[in-house]
Amino acid sequence: MRTSLLLEKHLKKQLLEFMEDREEPFSISLLVNCCLQPIPATMIRDMLCKLVDEGEVIRIDDERYMATRVLMKKWLRQKIKRNEEDVNFDELEVPRNLFKEISKLLRERPELGYIDESDFIRDAIRRSLYRR
Amino acid sequence: MPKTVAKTEAEYVFVKIPKSLLDEVDKAIGKHGYRSRTEFIKDAIRNLLREYGVYRSESE
Numbered sequence: 517m518r519t520s521l522l523l524e525k526h527l528k529k530q531l532l533e534f535m536e537d538r539e540e541p542f543s544i545s546l547l548v549n550c551c552l553q554p555i556p557a558t559m560i561r562d563m564l565c566k567l568v569d570e571g572e573v574i575r576i577d578d579e580r581y582m583a584t585r586v587l588m589k590k591w592l593r594q595k596i597k598r599n600e601e602d603v604n605f606d607e608l609e610v611p612r613n614l615f616k617e618i619s620k621l622l623r624e625r626p627e628l629g630y631i632d633e634s635d636f637i638r639d640a641i642r643r644s645l646y647r648r
Numbered sequence: 649m650p651k652t653v654a655k656t657e658a659e660y661v662f663v664k665i666p667k668s669l670l671d672e673v674d675k676a677i678g679k680h681g682y683r684s685r686t687e688f689i690k691d692a693i694r695n696l697l698r699e700y701g702v703y704r705s706e707s708e
Contacts, residue, residue: 640689
């Protein structure tokens with residue numbers, strides 16, 4: 517019983533590692549073919565179902581699966597890229613002495629929550645616009 | 649001419665700001681008596697620095 521549980525745990529770990537290395541969807545037959553040791557397809561299918569239930573793997577259609585982590589990474593990469601493309605930036609000149617004052621304030625008071633000087637300047641502009 | 653370039657490089661830092669925000673600034677400049685975008689932004693920065701208790705003299 518204990519051996520069986522250990523084997524199951526080992527298989528689960530190995531399958532997950534293999535799946536998280538694949539950027540594209542995969543099928544059960546691919547998993548069976550890629551196993552170094554002969555493992556019955558039913559065992560792999562059962563493990564895959566367990567991983568789907570646990571949220572580690574997503575079933576895309578009747579045949580194809582993908583690791584949730586890989587899918588999330590792909591989605592986030594695309595989202596970040598889209599956001600960067602959506603915002604057009606322009607360069608603005610700021611007096612160096614004012615910029616230094618901002619840098620000093622951000623160093624001394626990180627609790628204010630500004631990411632960098634540009635973040636502070638954007639907030640200053642917004643406050644100034646909305647105050648009027 | 650070279651003097652102006654040298655002065656700009658030494659005294660100014662270039663910061664990237666979303667164009668949409670700068671468009672709003674451009675609209676506000678005329679309405680509120682500012683002569684330029686830079687003047688508006690300097691004033692906005694000084695105001696926020698003052699809010700956080702950083703003293704800035706009016707002479708700058």
